[in-house]
Amino acid sequence: MWIRPRRHVAVRPLRRVLSAGVALLLVVPAYGCRPKLTPPGAPTAWPAASARTWQWQWQLSGPLDPTVEADVFLLDPVVTTTEQTNDLRSRDRRLICHVHVGSVRAADPDASRFPDIVQGSTGRRPDSRWLDVRSWDALKPVLADRFRLCRGKGFGAVALADADGYASRTGFPLDFDDQLLFNRRLAELARSLSLSPGLVNDVPQLAALAPDFDFVVNEECVRLGQCAKLLPFVDADKPVFHVEYAISTDEFCVTTVGYGFASIRKDRRLDAWREACPLP
Template sequence: MRIRPRTRAVGRALPACVALALLSVVAACRVGLTAPGAPTTWPASSAGRWQWQWQLSGVLDPTVDADVFLLDPVATTAAQTAELRSRDRRLVCQVHVGSFLPSDPDADRFPAAVRGAASRRPQSRWLDVRQWDALRPVLADRFRLCRGKGFGAVALADADGYANRSGFPLGFDDQLLFNRRLAGLARSLSLSPGLINDLGQVAALAPDFDFAVNEECVRRDQCARLLPFVEAGKPVFHVEYAGSTTDFCVTTVGYGLSSIRKERELDAWRIPCPAP
């Protein structure tokens, strides 16, 4: 069962002056939508209060009551992003920057020398993030696809190959340099950069990124590691795949996270934590 916040309608019996006053308050509190062609902004005053949706499978539901949508830029159409923007939604595209699938439309652009061991997604393989000159053109085009479809932000997935058996001798500093280069590349293309997971580098990368996305910090007892983003007034979009929102929301709201409960297939279903 989905739980959606509801807004109480202003009764018709209210005097016109009272209704006008209420509408003025709503307009003053509403966060303005960034115009197309500009990177998404994340006002510090709204950090921890964003309602968000992460959908990568199934038929996109544009009616979900969320401020922010994290979506697949290949599967999402320009018409869908246009509809979401008409609803004043902020749009974030998820781009795999440290791995690729053989079925990716641009898979043949990755030279054999940068293809590593099996990654966490079925059939995917890690990339050698030290080979910036080889990877940059492909990833830049992935970012341009996001921008062309109307996204204002990009979230970097698989940006932690150094902490996995990638097939390459990747070090902490190799990954750090790569991720910072990607944040700069995103900004050069008018996209707000965000970091998915990679908790081992959050403290170092928080100044370079505008927001973070995290999976299961409550289950893993790692939410405190996200505080560099929170303390900088930057949003952290968090998801748990098990447990009750009644239990974990108390923890994550206390940390200043924007949290939801999802199934691992990341379809349209969600249960959000209430905003503080």
């Protein structure tokens, strides 16, 4: 806002005023055009217009490489530090927190909070056990704190891993509807904590859960012949973050980018290395 100077204040020479004005014009666009950074704990927005143009990185092991040319980083909330998330966010990166919601490992910091009665058969990960997702009252407080850890470290989204135990031998008589209810409860819980919810895999339920979740992370839909089942998210202009491990990008990129996926190739250990598909 321009304020007229009082009469007793000497007005600067016109040349000095013009010089200051030119300097202001040079500085303001560089600062004012910078996208507004979402504050810590606010849910990540996924603009529909960008649904087919994201570049992403998934790193759960090894030293974090923040220089990867990606818009979206999917990271482990326990080993990732606040300093690292602050650095990524300062460069307008979107951060997704990788949280196991259907299993627990003995080494997890909160493992003792899960009662023995809700821990079942050996899970997918070494030294892990499946959880009884029907026991919402027992699981909710612990999972809520896992989500709060994500929010406290500056993540704006959460990806739910092991959210498909009904399709495995968990030691519990879980069925399709038990898992649907659990996953919808988790999506609602994430939103209540200002986090954008996403699913990792759970391909058979994607059509039913597309209205409840903001994005999906998929492993090896090309190798497994499941890519068409991810289209409900594409049709809703929601991101599909897709990775292949055993197939070269020359073999799958044309297909998956054509579907509208954000596709990369990774090693199964999910370290910093990645090979991204070119954007359409």
